[in-house]
Amino acid sequence: MYVDLHVHLRGTIAPATVNRLARRNGVAIREGTLRAPGYGWHDFPSFLRVYDEVAAAIRTARDIEEVTYEHLVRVGCAGTAYVEFMLSPPHERRVGISFADQLAAVDRAADRARELTGIECCVIATAVRQLGPDAAIDSAQIAIACRSPRLVGFGLTGNERMHDAADFRPAFAIARSEGLKATAHAGEHLGPETILPAIEALGLDRVGHGVRAAESQAVMAALARLGVPLEVCLTSNIALGVCSDIGEHPIAALAEAGCVLTLGTDDPGFFSTTPAREYELAKRAISDPNIEARITRAAIAAAFCDETTKARLLGRL
Ligand SMILES: [Zn+2]
Numbered sequence: 001m002y003v004d005l006h007v008h009l010r011g012t013i014a015p016a017t018v019n020r021l022a023r024r025n026g027v028a029i030r031e032g033t034l035r036a037p038g039y040g041w042h043d044f045p046s047f048l049r050v051y052d053e054v055a056a057a058i059r060t061a062r063d064i065e066e067v068t069y070e071h072l073v074r075v076g077c078a079g080t081a082y083v084e085f086m087l088s089p090p091h092e093r094r095v096g097i098s099f100a101d102q103l104a105a106v107d108r109a110a111d112r113a114r115e116l117t118g119i120e121c122c123v124i125a126t127a128v129r130q131l132g133p134d135a136a137i138d139s140a141q142i143a144i145a146c147r148s149p150r151l152v153g154f155g156l157t158g159n160e161r162m163h164d165a166a167d168f169r170p171a172f173a174i175a176r177s178e179g180l181k182a183t184a185h186a187g188e189h190l191g192p193e194t195i196l197p198a199i200e201a202l203g204l205d206r207v208g209h210g211v212r213a214a215e216s217q218a219v220m221a222a223l224a225r226l227g228v229p230l231e232v233c234l235t236s237n238i239a240l241g242v243c244s245d246i247g248e249h250p251i252a253a254l255a256e257a258g259c260v261l262t263l264g265t266d267d268p269g270f271f272s273t274t275p276a277r278e279y280e281l282a283k284r285a286i287s288d289p290n291i292e293a294r295i296t297r298a299a300i301a302a303a304f305c306d307e308t309t310k311a312r313l314l315g316r317l
Pocket residue numbers: 006008157185208266
């Protein structure tokens with residue numbers, strides 16, 4: 001049984017869906033983009049360009065509902081029991097869908113997918129780092145104004161090289177004061193020295209990626225002592241060059257140091273991966289026959305959903 005704690009909703013979209021939505025919405029997508037596996041990007045700048053091109057096909061609440069439903073049914077039928085989607089208020093608002101309408105669309109899709117497959121899902125509203133601290137406050141305020149039971153967390157995504165984590169302290173304070181749990185991308189593209197300050201400044205309950213902690217024994221020891229779980233995305237790290245292949249991935253060192261590990265697909269439509277594949281890679285990297293159950297238990301404990309949902313998930317294990 002699989003749990004995915006790190007997945008961007010827009011990053012789940014499959015090529016056939018992009019094609020359908022683009023036609024329906026009159027959005028032009030380059031032919032080569034759809035034909036190539038994983039949208040044919042080859043380096044980080046082309047990944048970002050293709051990501052925006054593909055995501056631009058999503059124009060309406062109905063589109064969001066379809067993308068959400070298709071992903072949940074796809075992974076729900078293949079053993080995934082729980083997913084936490086990252087969804088950023090400013091992105092779809094660009095094309096005029098309010099965040100409340102985005103959440104309502106996810107809710108409708110999640111109800112239908114649960115009916116069909118038993119899968120559960122929740123949502124983390126995210127601020128985008130390169131848009132800056134003021135836009136993050138805006139995102140936090142939009143998020144707390146929407147009282148949806150599935151909205152459980154607040155996160156920070158985007159380019160780690162822009163701004164210090166501490167600049168986003170006010171946005172996280174707003175979100176946390178309303179009971180949202182906190183996560184932020186850190187220690188993916190930047191080094192281990194950025195991880196503990198982010199946890200401290202933003203009051204993080206989990207760290208997005210955090211795998212570069214493995215470059216520092218002291219940081220790994222601190223993470224293990226604090227018990228702050230890492231959302232490790234193996235295929236994403238290999239695809240984006242954080243490490244060269246699974247044999248080189250630091251997940252085994254992180255496990256060895258006692259860090260709490262969970263798994264994520266990040267942008268499965270772009271990395272041609274699934275939760276099942278991420279678990280398979282983890283099993284290959286870590287020599288522990290119980291690693292699958294260990295990771296799933298850690299992920300249920302680290303999930304931002306309520307205790308009733310956690311008990312239901314543990315019951316399925
Ligand atoms: Zn991510």
